[in-house]
Amino acid sequence: MMLVISTCAEELSEREFVQPLSAIIPKSRIVHWSKVTQKDIAAASAIIISGTALADFAYLEGDWSWLKDCAAAVLGICAGAQVIAKVFGAELDKKTVIGVRPIQAVRENELVLEGASGYFLYTLEPKGNFDVLARSDGAPCVFRIPGKDVFGCTFHPEVLNPDIIRRFLAKKF
Amino acid sequence: MMKLGILFSGGKDSTLALHRAAESHEIACLITVVSENPASFMFHTPNIDLTGLQAEALGVPLVRVTTKGEKETELADLQRAITAAKETYGIEGVVTGAVRSTYQAARVQRICHVLGLWCFNPLWLKDQVVLLREVVSEGYDVIISGVAAEGVSSLLGEKIVPKTVDVLERLAETARINPAGEGGEFESTVLDAPLFKKRIGLVRVKKEEEAHAGVLRIEEARLVEK
Numbered sequence: 436m437m438l439v440i441s442t443c444a445e446e447l448s449e450r451e452f453v454q455p456l457s458a459i460i461p462k463s464r465i466v467h468w469s470k471v472t473q474k475d476i477a478a479a480s481a482i483i484i485s486g487t488a489l490a491d492f493a494y495l496e497g498d499w500s501w502l503k504d505c506a507a508a509v510l511g512i513c514a515g516a517q518v519i520a521k522v523f524g525a526e527l528d529k530k531t532v533i534g535v536r537p538i539q540a541v542r543e544n545e546l547v548l549e550g551a552s553g554y555f556l557y558t559l560e561p562k563g564n565f566d567v568l569a570r571s572d573g574a575p576c577v578f579r580i581p582g583k584d585v586f587g588c589t590f591h592p593e594v595l596n597p598d599i600i601r602r603f604l605a606k607k608f
Numbered sequence: 609m610m611k612l613g614i615l616f617s618g619g620k621d622s623t624l625a626l627h628r629a630a631e632s633h634e635i636a637c638l639i640t641v642v643s644e645n646p647a648s649f650m651f652h653t654p655n656i657d658l659t660g661l662q663a664e665a666l667g668v669p670l671v672r673v674t675t676k677g678e679k680e681t682e683l684a685d686l687q688r689a690i691t692a693a694k695e696t697y698g699i700e701g702v703v704t705g706a707v708r709s710t711y712q713a714a715r716v717q718r719i720c721h722v723l724g725l726w727c728f729n730p731l732w733l734k735d736q737v738v739l740l741r742e743v744v745s746e747g748y749d750v751i752i753s754g755v756a757a758e759g760v761s762s763l764l765g766e767k768i769v770p771k772t773v774d775v776l777e778r779l780a781e782t783a784r785i786n787p788a789g790e791g792g793e794f795e796s797t798v799l800d801a802p803l804f805k806k807r808i809g810l811v812r813v814k815k816e817e818e819a820h821a822g823v824l825r826i827e828e829a830r831l832v833e834k
Contacts, residue, residue, distance in 0.1 A: 445610075445632075445726070445728070446632055447628070447629060447631075447632055447633065447703075447728045447730055448728060450628060450728075450729075450730040450731070450732065450734075451728065451729045451730060451732040451733075452732075454733075454734075455732065455733035455734075458733070458735065488726055488727060488728065489717060489720070489721055489726075489727060490701070490720070490721075490724075490725070490726040490727070491726075531721065533714050533717050533718050533721065534710065534714035534718075535710050535714070554710050554714075556714075556717060558721070593733065594710065594733065595710070
């Protein structure tokens with residue numbers, strides 16, 4: 436079972452950030468971050484943590500410590516990438532990026548292909564010792580937590596790069 | 609519950625977005641930017657002046673700002689309109705009917721960020737045919753009021769009903785148009801919707817057509833009891 440964790444404080448935002456993920460992963464189960472249980476995590480074959488509205492920061496107050504021991508592969512999108520970065524000891528720099536920007540694979544990998552663009556929508560940028568897979572304007576935009584199947588993507592792949600999500604679910608990374 | 613302002617063109621997308629937002633928030637006002645430039649990427653739409661009557665039909669105040677529609681100044685004009693809505697009606701967020709346009713969505717996101725407002729795009733990435741079918745099934749009365757693509761031109765002035773959706777879906781496959789018209793293939797005008805307290809009755813309209821483009825100009829309309 437694929438699990439989609441909503442980071443949206445407002446239900447209206449879920450139409451924008453969660454439902455498009457469900458359209459790419461039709462058989463997924465959606466749970467709000469404040470209601471995720473150990474049972475949900477244990478039952479998931481893969482987990483995607485959604486993004487949310489630019490003005491929304493409530494998700495940063497949540498308990499995401501389960502990420503450290505999670506057996507399933509995890510992909511955090513935007514806000515999801517921020518919580519992954521935070522749990523694994525990285526900083527979140529105040530930096531605003533909004534709009535379509537080029538993304539460049541740093542090294543050959545199956546998750547991010549060369550020559551793509553991504554839709555960015557964030558005010559906090561993860562900064563840490565990641566295994567960086569792709570950069571945009573010099574900043575890591577797709578990263579992996581070393582030694583784990585836990586990935587962060589600071590842009591919204593559901594907008595222009597749905598294949599990144601499909602390759603992640605097919606464990607092509 | 610937040611007080612929200614709706615970026616409102618009077619077409620099906622902004623009206624549907626309004627209805628989705630109204631399910632969980634208060635609609636404090638509509639925000640309309642009227643562009644004098646027919647080539648405006650952000651705001652041009654036929655019958656934009658009808659938003660006054662639509663606002664009356666909804667019983668929601670309208671903030672209306674005019675722009676010359678030049679690329680850089682029209683965004684400043686949009687910011688001026690949203691600022692006015694914030695100051696006058698105390699809005700905490702803005703709702704758009706954007707479906708796929710990252711160009712438009714990013715610009716509104718930036719303005720909301722600068723003004724400290726939430727931004728909601730409840731139709732974002734929604735399947736375009738599903739969107740059209742929702743408009744029909746939920747009882748919206750919508751006419752195609754502008755056309756700008758081969759194949760779509762014969763639909764000028766037609767109502768969006770199941771048969772129209774079938775035609776648009778077929779054109780999406782054969783002529784590669786965007787079936788919801790977000791690429792400018794067609795424009796729509798809403799005459800009635802579930803939250804309208806009165807519907808809009810057309811008194812006098814005029815078709816202006818040239819090659820594959822055309823506009824149904826609404827010259828006179830009035831509110832009618834439902």
